Amino acid sequence: MAANTGNGWTGGQNAFGDFAPGMVHYTDKVLFDEVWTREGLSMRDRSLVTVAALTALGKTDQLTFHLDYARQNGVTEEELKEAILHLAFYTGWPNGMGAMTVLKNIVEQQS
Incomplete structure (x- = not known):
């Protein structure tokens, strides 16, 4: 989604280029x-x-970026596992399973 290059965020630009300039602007300049x-x-x-919001909404496509980003922001793998387990009881088991699957894939790909 987004990458910090030191000169601001470019995830929107990388994802959409000139296709959706409004989405690029709001993603890169406003959100991030x-x-x-x-x-x-x-x-x-x-x-x-x-991570909690995306898990609750079942947005596994966005979780791929945000679970990895959470690790970059100092959240440990074990903390993410515990958070997702906790969230599963409040957001629905399928959403928890989906989020945990995304985290597992990220960890396995980076090993």
Whole structure:
């Protein structure tokens, strides 16, 4: 989804190029350059909140990026496993299973 190149986020640009300039702008300039860097929550906490929301909604396509990003933001693999297990009871077992599958795939690919 997004990658920080030091000059801002480029995930929207990488995903959509000139196809959807509005989506590129709001993804790169607003969401990741402004919202994710606001004071009040750490990047780690924002990652956990995002993982929870995406798990609850069953958005495994977006979880692929955000579970890995959470690890980059200091959330450990064990913490993610525990969070997903906890979420499964509140968001529905299929959503928890889907999120855990995404995390397992990420960990296996990076091993």
